[in-house]
Amino acid sequence: MTDCAIRTDGLTREFGALRAVDAMSLEVPTGAIFGFLGPNGSGKTTTIRLLLGLLEPTRGTASVLGHDTRTEAGAIRERSGALLEHSGLYERMTAEDNLEFYGRVWHIPPAERRQRVHELLTGLGLWDRRREIVGQWSRGMKQKLAVARTLLHRPDLVFLDEPTAGLDPIAAAALRDDLTALARQEGVTVFLTTHNLAEAEKLCDRVAVIRSGHLVAVGRPDELRARARRDRMEVTGRGLDARIAGLVAADPAVETADVSDGRLTLRLRDGHDTSPIVALLVREGVAVDEVRKGGADLEEAFLALVGTES
Amino acid sequence: MIADVLTIAWKDLREVLLQSGTLRRSLRGLLFSFLVFGVFLPLQIGPDLVRQPVAILPFAWVPLLLASGMVADGIAGERERHTLETLLASRLSDRAILIGKVVAAITYGWGFMVISAILGLIVVNVANPGHGLLLYTPTAVVLLGLFGLLGAGLVATGGSLVALRSPTVRQAAQNMNLAIFAVVLIPVLLLQVLPVDVRRQVGTTLTSLDWPTIAIGLGIVLVLADLLLLAAALARFQRTKLILE
Numbered sequence A: 001m002t003d004c005a006i007r008t009d010g011l012t013r014e015f016g017a018l019r020a021v022d023a024m025s026l027e028v029p030t031g032a033i034f035g036f037l038g039p040n041g042s043g044k045t046t047t048i049r050l051l052l053g054l055l056e057p058t059r060g061t062a063s064v065l066g067h068d069t070r071t072e073a074g075a076i077r078e079r080s081g082a083l084l085e086h087s088g089l090y091e092r093m094t095a096e097d098n099l100e101f102y103g104r105v106w107h108i109p110p111a112e113r114r115q116r117v118h119e120l121l122t123g124l125g126l127w128d129r130r131r132e133i134v135g136q137w138s139r140g141m142k143q144k145l146a147v148a149r150t151l152l153h154r155p156d157l158v159f160l161d162e163p164t165a166g167l168d169p170i171a172a173a174a175l176r177d178d179l180t181a182l183a184r185q186e187g188v189t190v191f192l193t194t195h196n197l198a199e200a201e202k203l204c205d206r207v208a209v210i211r212s213g214h215l216v217a218v219g220r221p222d223e224l225r226a227r228a229r230r231d232r233m234e235v236t237g238r239g240l241d242a243r244i245a246g247l248v249a250a251d252p253a254v255e256t257a258d259v260s261d262g263r264l265t266l267r268l269r270d271g272h273d274t275s276p277i278v279a280l281l282v283r284e285g286v287a288v289d290e291v292r293k294g295g296a297d298l299e300e301a302f303l304a305l306v307g308t309e310s
Numbered sequence B: 001m002i003a004d005v006l007t008i009a010w011k012d013l014r015e016v017l018l019q020s021g022t023l024r025r026s027l028r029g030l031l032f033s034f035l036v037f038g039v040f041l042p043l044q045i046g047p048d049l050v051r052q053p054v055a056i057l058p059f060a061w062v063p064l065l066l067a068s069g070m071v072a073d074g075i076a077g078e079r080e081r082h083t084l085e086t087l088l089a090s091r092l093s094d095r096a097i098l099i100g101k102v103v104a105a106i107t108y109g110w111g112f113m114v115i116s117a118i119l120g121l122i123v124v125n126v127a128n129p130g131h132g133l134l135l136y137t138p139t140a141v142v143l144l145g146l147f148g149l150l151g152a153g154l155v156a157t158g159g160s161l162v163a164l165r166s167p168t169v170r171q172a173a174q175n176m177n178l179a180i181f182a183v184v185l186i187p188v189l190l191l192q193v194l195p196v197d198v199r200r201q202v203g204t205t206l207t208s209l210d211w212p213t214i215a216i217g218l219g220i221v222l223v224l225a226d227l228l229l230l231a232a233a234l235a236r237f238q239r240t241k242l243i244l245e
């Protein structure tokens, strides 16, 4: 077995003129909770479909659990679990029957099936409601049940496509807790997509940032945040106006400069000295109150990252 | 493979028969069919039900209608309710999924027909006590059993092709009903517009025909048609294509 659960090489998928996944080369270590972070339409779902062999790549290759997605997709699906865009639950059936069905699909022997369903539903707080029709459940409960279905057959690798999308913040937080606990407990490799950096940071040990189908950055979440923050500087004080912003924007270290609410926000270019900027502000009579490098909240840091090539 | 086919068939049948959300509605639908085909028609036909093989022809409608509804729900329904992709992401082969759905539709339609026929027999016996024990002739049993099965297979396989092209259950059902009516009505209408003497000639030819031979020939044609439609549906049911639609 390789130490990489997923390895892609120049993976590309086009829909007509649109390149949904663009020459992606990626490695996901076995056992990792890997975050695949990108805004809507950036190619996350398409990537999962390619990795599961549900779509064929236009170019490039991908190997998942040591199997080629073009020729051995059956073997990949045999050992994977998937919670896709839609929960995939049968809403006219009970929670128990949904799991019973997928237990049969995965050839889990009846006794083990019952024990496993009990274990998972109890862990997720759904055991008492197992005889209820899923269609009447809240979205949060449905997602939990879908997580149980995804893990039912003890897969080596699970794909979770925006598992908390559409949940209210409390339900999303609860699901995140469940996901973290289950992933650790089951020792499964997780490939999770999200458009929410805070979620990636909370859940994942490694994150890849994708934008318009190609990778922008890969690393530990804190590294990525640090990198995004390095590019930002915020100045508060009296005397900050559009004229000052214009002057500052001329500095070689500054890419953009904006003033709003008496706050100057700068996007910086890599590797330039920023100390002349403060000197310039003082020289122009600004009463500088505070200078902060970074300072972006997580969401802004992420936007800075995915905006780097625009 | 067989286990996987049965798993899918089990799920599809269970989903439709035990759908508690609309359980009453689905039961009412079934009850209506049973009343029409198991009680009303047999009462109308009387002892002829077991004497004339042609009298059981109405039962053929049951598998036709039910099997088409089932396969529409099982294929177009999975797509419409967004459960298909998760199923396709599982370990099941395309083949097992499609055949499972066809088997569910055949079981549903044919099972229903057999139950209606048995119910009809009981009703006819109860309603006509003077005739001794009325039983279907062996010919009728073969006709019902075999041709019902093959007919249900035709609807299930042809219906799966229609359902694969339909985005919603409603549209799939509409397209199938249209197809069924076309297949049944066009010969009848054609016969209506033919001149009287031609019609009479068709009639005499039909009655003078060697029915056992025809039945065997028709059986072979049906088997071939079933297999052909199944092969066509299998060729179309490929997950890498289904995802794109």
Ligand SMILES: Nc1ncnc2c1ncn2[C@@H]1O[C@H](COP(=O)(O)OP(=O)(O)O)[C@@H](O)[C@H]1O
Residues within 6 Å of the ligand: A015, A018, A020, A038, A039, A040, A041, A042, A043, A044, A045, A046, A047, B243, B244, B245
């Ligand atoms: N089957 C398809 N046909 C045409 N375009 C598609 C198809 N699937 C996805 N796309 C396009 O590919 C891009 C990436 O989509 P997707 O992978 O769903 O993004 P994400 O999951 O990150 O929101 C989008 O522009 C989307 O419109």
Ligand SMILES: [Mg+2]
Residues within 6 Å of the ligand: A041, A044, A045, A046, A085, A161, A162
């Ligand atoms: Mg998506």
